[in-house]
Amino acid sequence: MTHTTDRRSILRTAGAGAAALGLSGVLASCDTGGTGKARKPRTVTLTLWDYFTPANFQPGLNALIAGIEAHVAGVRIRRRAIPFADLVNALTLAAISGDLPDLAIVDNVSMSSLGGNGLLADLTSRVKSWGQARAYYPGPWASCQIGGKTLGIPNNSNCLALYYNTSMLHDAGVTPPTNWDQLADSARRLTTRNRFGLAMSAIRTEEGVFQFLPFLWQSGGDLDTFATSGPTPLAFLKNLIDKGSLSRACVGWTQEDVNARFLSRRAAMQINGPWQIPVLRKAPFEWNVVALPRDKTSATCLGGENWVVLATSDHLDKAWQVLEYTQRPSVLVPYLESLGELPARKDLAHTGTWTSDPVLNLFLKQLAIARPRLYGPHYADISEAVAKAEQAVLTGSASPSAAASAAAVKIDKALG
Structure with missing residues (x-):
């Protein structure tokens, strides 16, 4: 942002005036208002943008903001929640209009594009002085490193696993699947007139790609x-749809939509992340979770968000104080x-409910095989190509081989 007054000129003028008058207490009196009592720090309002729109996220975020305002001196937070698919575009447009927030919580795969556009403040020197970089898992921390600079701090980590309705599997004589063949067979046997055996997101956004990449x-x-290699997972998912085990509507489902189907018993199994657990705890039926079924190897996708400070903020010091506060155990x-x-921090692996809760602990253990999406500064183009290929195959407008070949041209160019 542009400042119309040169702060250094003001200080030089004030200093010269004080020296000329011989009033050593003039500048000091500015800090006390002439009363001899220290003034309270000037309160600044920091704007925060994120995409945590689901209702189950609001209590935790509201509590965090209340804690920031109570413990970071002179800070108030004004939060704006934007839908997941729109946040990066909103930040890009705000950069043009000059109305960027001070802080944001962004998907870790957005770091390259945002950092490459110069929108993010360089936190390297602050992090070095802070001295806690080694406390983080390598994958989440690597997502904050762009062009040799630290441009963010991990907010959290997550990955994907397979949820299942225990009574539905019991009644169908199905055990939780551990490989693709078992997954296809279980999904078929669990499918009835009123429910699908499996629900997953294949929407044409990063949510859909996030759920597709483990299959690849x-x-x-x-x-x-x-x-x-793309035709194999594309054909496997298309086969699930052709056999009626997976709804064709999955091409329009977000991960919240998928969880809604599972909660309403319209799906016996679902692929989803640990952020659904607070809502699932209230489900009127028993459920459990297992690792994603494997094919040639086991894999899941590393997800999570990072805290970032926008380079245009007028309050970089206060914004950094907020980040430091959020990382206190x-x-x-x-x-x-x-x-x-x-947690994205290794030192918290044995603290919190994820150590004693078997469901959370399953997800925590899966972080060991969770793969980050570190494919360079043009990942957005890669993601778009993969999403388009998956949509084409699942809707029947292209064969797996044709869709994969067309996508590979764009992917190879983006990988460069």
Whole structure:
């Protein structure tokens, strides 16, 4: 933001005037208002943008904000929640209009694009002085490193696993699947006139790609071989739809939509993350969770968000104080527990409910095989190509081979 007054000129003028008058107490009196009593720190309002729109996230975020305002001197927080798919675009447009927030909580895969555009403040020197970088798991911390600079602090970690309705599986004589063949067979046997065996998100956003990538990795493939390895997971998911085990409507489902189907018993199994646990605890039926079924190998996708400070903020020091406060174990543990998220800090692995809760502990253990989406500054183009290919196959407008080949052209270019 532009300042119309040169602060250094003001200080030089004030200093010269004080020296000329020989009034050594003039500048000091500015801090006390002439009363001899120290003034309270000037209160600044920091704007915060995030995409935590679900209702179950609000109590934890409200408690965190209340804690910030109570313990970070002179800070008030004005929060704006934006839908997941719109946050990065909103930040980009705000950069043009000059109305960026001070702080944001963003998907860790958005770091490259935001950092590459110069929107994020460089926190490298502050982090070095802070001295806590080694407390974080390598994957989440690596997502904050762009161009040799630290541009964020991990907010949380998560990954995907397979939830199942225990009574539905028991009644159908099905055990929780551990591989693709079992997953396909279980989903078929659990499908009835009123429910699907499996629910997952295949929406044309990063949510859908987040859920698709584990299938690609489990098959032994990766994005740099998508033309040849992409058809296998695409064909597997299309087969689930063709057999009626997975709804065609999944191409429009967010992960919240998927959980809603599971809660309403319209799906016997679902692929989802630990952030759904606070809502699922209130379900009127028993459920459990297992690792994602494997093919050639086991894999899940590392998810999570990072705290960032926008480079245009007029209050960088206060914003950094907020980040430091959020990372205190006494603050971070209850915050993560309320959201159903996992710690990005190694030193918290044995603290919190994830140590004693078998469901959360399953997710925590899966972090060991969770893969980050570190595919360079053009990942957004890669994600779009993968999402388009999955949509084309699941809607029947292209074969797995044709869709994968078309996507690979764009992916290879983005990988560069």
